[in-house]
Amino acid sequence: MRKITIIGGGGVRAPLLIHGLAQAQALFGIGEVTLFDIDVERTETIARIGREIVRKLGAGFAIRVTSDLEDAATGADFVLSSIRVGGMKARARDERLAIEHGLAGQETTGPAGAAMALRTLPVTLGQAKVVEAVAPDAWFINFSNPAGLITQALTEHTRLKVIGICDTPSEVFHKIAEAVGAPASEMFFDYAGLNHLGWVRRVLLRGEDITERLLADTELLRGLYPADLFDPALIQTLKLIPTEYLFFYYSQRKAYRNQLKAGASRGEELERMNVELFARLAQQTDAEALATYTDYLQQRNASYMKLEAQAGSAFSQNAEQPDPFDAATGYHKIALDLMTGLVSEQSREIVLNVRNRGAIEDLAYEDIVEVPCDVDRNGAKPRLTGRLPESVRGLVTAVKAYEKTSIRAAMEQSRPLAQLAMLEYPIIGQWEWAGEILEALMAADPNGLGGLK
Template sequence: MKLTIVGGGGFRVPQVWSAVGAPDAPVRIDEVALHDVDTERLGVIAAVVRRLADGVGRPPRLTVTTDLDEALRGADFVFAAVRVGGTAGRILDERTALALGVLGQETIGPGGQAYALRTVPFMVALARRIAAVAPDAWVINFTNPAGMVTEAMRGVLGDRVIGICDTPIGLMRRAARSVARLDGGAAGGAGRAGAVPAAGEFDYVGLNHLGWLRALRVDGVDRLPDLLADDAALEGIEEARLMGADWVRLLGALPNEYLYYYYFTREATARIAGSVTRGEFLADQQAGFYADAAAPGADPLAVWHRYHHEREATYMAESRPEGEGGERHAEDVEGGYHRVALDLMAALTTGRPATMILDVRNGDLVPQLPAEAVVEVGCVVDGGGVHPWPVAPLDGHMAGLMAQTKAAEQLTIAAALEASAELAWKAFAVHPLVDSVAVGRSLLDHYTQAFPELGRALR
């Protein structure tokens, strides 16, 4: 089988290759094709992957190309992880919002909407090429904002495109570890430390980067109330440390870490505005990596490992409350989206069922949202595709936040596809993290000035 990675010069591509190229990988990939438009970055990442292949007995064949159709031809899976505008664009996404006193973040709020306005047209065009060149391929989308991008690509590819994210499964593993500690490390069900509970043993619902773990069952008993009541157990969960034990107890659920930006918007905005943004950090870090890895005599794999640890350990550091330090706890440095992609490919290929949390079509799962909306929910994946399981009713707070955010997302997608400045203004203005219609208009004006090509595209 052939896996094509669009965005093959991206920093985290070696993680995907390591997962699919491992001798014990649950699915056999014969060829990995890396595609990117940046030849220098593509060359560096190819060098890292070749070094990884040195330690594998039968590594997948590696092909590297800037020709999209060549990369797609014959693909069984297409993994999409691109960044339109690069890290320079991400910095503008963040700083433009911050300059107007609004949260500046890559996927949350107006920063994510500006990113989507530039990214959605590109990804829909990519979906059309996939449909033309590799119509039978499964498309795994990790391109941010993942929920909006997946929803837009579904208009071309339907159920053949699936959105993935590693934050829900990371939350699940941390919660399972903490339940196991409550039970003294006892095995069984969700209590296996670090294990993903089976279908029906948990209840997770939301949008990408906006979701809640509402139940975690062991032997049919929901252990989430016990977990929320135990200070020591909550200390082992990054999300509870980030947002506070009292707040997650009041919610009665464990929130996805990105909900910090919704629940502590003022604090997050102030911290990010007064420090180096994540985009600025990554711009410097990635410039250092690609230069160091390409230097004469350098071992690109060793260089990659060094930079990779720093990147994962400082995830969301710009928002972490004072006293938490600059790095995550060691057990939280998982960076597991490559595992999610591998598990998804294995289940679709072998037919062996896997329990996952994925970005899929809503249908009637969440009645407060349109049927075509993409939601993030628990699913069983097998040879027949992706099968979401029913979602328990949402309380008013969760349903309301999801509905308002999804309305802003769908307006953003429509604005991008219809090239409409009016829809873009409305999308900014109705987002729950934008507190004024006038600010929404200013966001549109400032983003079109920051990105002249966006200004030319929007009528």
């Protein structure tokens, strides 16, 4: 029987993962899912929801909670890491400081993304070293944001079998397939980039290249995103379909102004939502808690990107949402697809964050890239994608330089290197300004962003 360990088991994604594992129990033969987290009380609440899911689906595996990582990881076949160091409070604080310095506050990009990386990296590496010691043959699947940067650090500084995942590419693939009215399985998406910095370059339907037809349809292009993010003229001029996080590069001022207008960042609104959620869950039966959790996910999903794109509130979205457990895409779907591939003889294609190995010619062999991979029990092999279009090549190489310098800064606990990383980062890109922003982020963080000196 397989053992699955979730690091960050008190996170709100964990029940979605448990649901997927329960549905795939016949394939995986799971004996135990272990939830590791430093917040045991919160994790016990998540475990109650997970056990209710397992009971309803008749999956029959145990769910155990522990705050001892060595215990959690020992004997694990898969370790799924999804942590948020400092919790949602730290995200909200970082995003507010970004706004105060004239930039959009967003979890994985800009100043808040830089702070999240510096705060998360030492903790994740420490946890990975424990896993390496007690479960060296386990697959280590990284969800922790910023996913590409964290996965880069894990591959550089551990010997674990590491793969990073994100649902952003599959979301845009699904939206394109919906717009065309065809199953995604009958389509080919030529995709390349970094995590939260990728583009669809070509789309084929049953072997026919339909890219030009898609680019010519302005209404279709508007409908590909959860909110009104991109001017269709931008997409048509690039001749590339960007994933949603490019909004924070291409329309940084718009995102910032909308956050000012709304009076909050998404992190601040989600912090309030989470406090309310766990207060309600504490008073409810397991069945009631599952229903409340489902409502929470629907509200959270309905509000996605609305604030930054339209100055809308996470609490004002009343649009009908599908059952989040049965959604066509999502982190849990990608994780299950990946895990299924890793126990199968038959190869499957998934967009993942893996070592480049020549896939993108503009980047180094060891760089972590986000590209389509062939996945089977031997691992994930990136498909060759050639050179990036000239219109995005400079942006990608600059962001990769920022990621690598950030890793050096965290490993050496170097404030000057952290400031250099922000200088290299296109969203910031000025030495004195980077220093001011970094000083504010360090002063607000209880541990000075991983103990930078």
